[in-house]
Amino acid sequence: MAFHPHMQIKIQGLEVVENLRLKVFDGAIADLWDVKCEPYAHGEYVSHAPRLVVVMGQTGDGQMEIVADPGTRARADDRGNRLAFIPAGYKVWSRIDNLQNLSHLDVHFDTRSISKKLGDDFEPSAVDVPKLSFNDERIMALSRLVADECDAGTALHDLYGDSLICALFIALAGIKPKKIRHKGQLSAHHLRKAIEFLEDNFDAPVSLAELSSLTGLSPAYFCHSFKLTTGMPPHRWRMRVQVNRAKQQLEDPNLSLSSIAAATGFSDQAHFTRVFRKFTGTTPGAWRMNRDK
Structure with missing residues (x-):
């Protein structure tokens, strides 16, 4: 309007x-x-x-x-x-x-x-x-x-x-920034936009160019600033989002591991297992079994 x-x-x-x-x-x-x-x-x-x-x-x-x-x-x-x-x-x-x-x-x-x-x-x-x-x-x-x-x-x-x-x-x-950030870090506004985009598109490929366009920064500078602000690069943040969504679906015993892998944006079940183990220290199947005990 x-x-x-x-x-x-x-x-x-x-x-x-x-x-x-x-x-x-x-x-x-x-x-x-x-x-x-x-x-x-x-x-x-x-x-x-x-x-x-x-x-x-x-x-x-x-x-x-x-x-x-x-x-x-x-x-x-x-x-x-x-x-x-x-x-x-x-x-x-x-x-x-x-x-x-x-x-x-x-x-x-x-x-x-x-x-x-x-x-x-x-x-x-x-x-x-x-x-x-x-x-x-x-x-x-x-x-x-x-x-x-x-x-x-x-x-x-x-x-x-x-x-x-x-x-x-x-x-x-007389507006002043609420939080002084270190040189090179993303502003709270830009960080929130990037994270919301990753959360909303966890099940689809997301390019660095798409993310950086949300902030007006170059892809290289955005990647550097995102890592400086969060402690991890954008692609690793996205994988963590995927793993967290997968955990939610693993609580449903009727869903197969392959269907969860597809629904959360992994290329196949093997890829799902590798990434899940990297973040949790265990496989999706073992994580589900431990949750059921």
């Missing part, structure tokens, strides 16, 4: 003076607006997705304020700040004083897509806290690059824009 932010908006005193420039990324939708502001322009907004609002430029000596209560004003030390982060479902009001024109970028984040990329490092609570007025040079720099992509007649490769969105979200939410 395609991501859509589903904004609810009520505005007064604002007129779009240039066509909206919109860009769809993997992880966000960004739109760049240029508006003419009448005196006392204001608006009311709520979005079903978390979003970042960035003032890119303005004409006039005033400012745009974003507040959580229409009856309040921004604090004096917050006025002039150019960034606001608004969580999903959080209603805010804007007030624009003494501005003739305003250019702003809205970035609506698809947290479902981003969480898949960040894996265990993503914490949903990181996007639950509003920051309605702040400055951050790194976030501003990334926002300018995102705005350039919205404005560009011919955009660069999709990976460029998608990486910008991921970097922007990480900087905005």
